[in-house]
Amino acid sequence: MYCVKKVLDNIYWVGGNDRKTALFENMFPIPNGVSYNSYLILDEKTVLLDTVDHSISREFMENIEHLLGERNLDYIIVNHMEPDHCAIIGDIVLKYPEIQVVGNAKTFQMIEQFFPDIKFDRITVKEGDCLEIGKRKLNFYFSPMVHWPEAMVTFESVDGVLFSADAFGTFGALDGNLFADEYDFERVFLEDARRYYTNIVGKFGKPVQSLLSKASNLDIKCICPLHGPVWRENIGYFVDKYNKWSSYEAEEKGVMIAYASMYGNTENVANALAFMLSEKGIKNIKVYDVSTTHISQLVADTFKYSHIVLASPTYNAGIYPIMENYIRDIKALNVQNKTVAIVDNGTWANTAGKQMIKEISEMKNMNIIEKGFSILSSVNKDRENELNEFVDEIVKSFE
Numbered sequence: 001m002y003c004v005k006k007v008l009d010n011i012y013w014v015g016g017n018d019r020k021t022a023l024f025e026n027m028f029p030i031p032n033g034v035s036y037n038s039y040l041i042l043d044e045k046t047v048l049l050d051t052v053d054h055s056i057s058r059e060f061m062e063n064i065e066h067l068l069g070e071r072n073l074d075y076i077i078v079n080h081m082e083p084d085h086c087a088i089i090g091d092i093v094l095k096y097p098e099i100q101v102v103g104n105a106k107t108f109q110m111i112e113q114f115f116p117d118i119k120f121d122r123i124t125v126k127e128g129d130c131l132e133i134g135k136r137k138l139n140f141y142f143s144p145m146v147h148w149p150e151a152m153v154t155f156e157s158v159d160g161v162l163f164s165a166d167a168f169g170t171f172g173a174l175d176g177n178l179f180a181d182e183y184d185f186e187r188v189f190l191e192d193a194r195r196y197y198t199n200i201v202g203k204f205g206k207p208v209q210s211l212l213s214k215a216s217n218l219d220i221k222c223i224c225p226l227h228g229p230v231w232r233e234n235i236g237y238f239v240d241k242y243n244k245w246s247s248y249e250a251e252e253k254g255v256m257i258a259y260a261s262m263y264g265n266t267e268n269v270a271n272a273l274a275f276m277l278s279e280k281g282i283k284n285i286k287v288y289d290v291s292t293t294h295i296s297q298l299v300a301d302t303f304k305y306s307h308i309v310l311a312s313p314t315y316n317a318g319i320y321p322i323m324e325n326y327i328r329d330i331k332a333l334n335v336q337n338k339t340v341a342i343v344d345n346g347t348w349a350n351t352a353g354k355q356m357i358k359e360i361s362e363m364k365n366m367n368i369i370e371k372g373f374s375i376l377s378s379v380n381k382d383r384e385n386e387l388n389e390f391v392d393e394i395v396k397s398f399e
């Protein structure tokens, strides 16, 4: 059975939902599923914008056949070549052999790598090029590294529709409604949107800023991303989130405490710290055990909060490996502009703190609170004053 949704007159969503895949990119949990969006424009010419993941190919082909009826498919525009969007290009070209594939030079390089055996007619576009399809015109703007080098967006200027590829996407399947304004977006999607952006596009803040700057010159009334709901109202709300995430500006003043603990002693200090911070007036606090929290959640909240406390035991004369992996990941993702406090633990030869400071100080614009807190195996009330002073330093850094 087909399952399509009208975006605007003669523009349709023809994508689908995936609630079976456990890990997106075989790495990121998607307990709420994910949608793979594709769009079909029926003008004097018929135009498909991107395809979908192979897991939903059957319903995708049915959607297109239903809307096209007896018509042929004239163009497929390839905004992004990651296989969750390009997997069905081969099937489309086989079914509609007269189709013209529209992409940029890098797109075609990648199509040849992913689909070495298919033959097709192509239109190679450059920045700003226009494709007239009848009443509507489509312009192409390159958005390299959002999230691959070939990525581009397509702007339909009659109704002001931006087909934004991965930009403005989110994890989370579409439960019947297509538009963001039909959901309580903050409740249903925001956590997933942050986790999607920060983990997948997070490293590429500058390219996202360039795309936002290009987009600010377009009269955009509707954003059609490749994942998650379509935006037709309150677009500024989501653009503001993208602006904050891509400029590595914290969304909220607050403290995320990420601790690693083998036998509960570092955990005990992390919990005490959280309660002491609260006593001293900090209300926005989130505590995570790095061993039991998926790294994608840690990454998302690292982007979200202004202050991070890292608490780790020493392990093999270094940082506890799971904590080390998390720190390396936020470094790779270009996390910046945080205030960081360090807690370490060692029963002998405690070195984790020094090494965490070294890693963090190699990141951009990180304010490391000078006074750290070292645990010698465990902490009892004899060190309450010292812990209080450490908490005071964190609180002071909010001023």
Ligand code: FEO
Residues within 6 Å of the ligand: 080, 082, 084, 085, 147, 148, 166, 226, 227
């Ligand atoms: Fe949803 Fe970069 O692909």
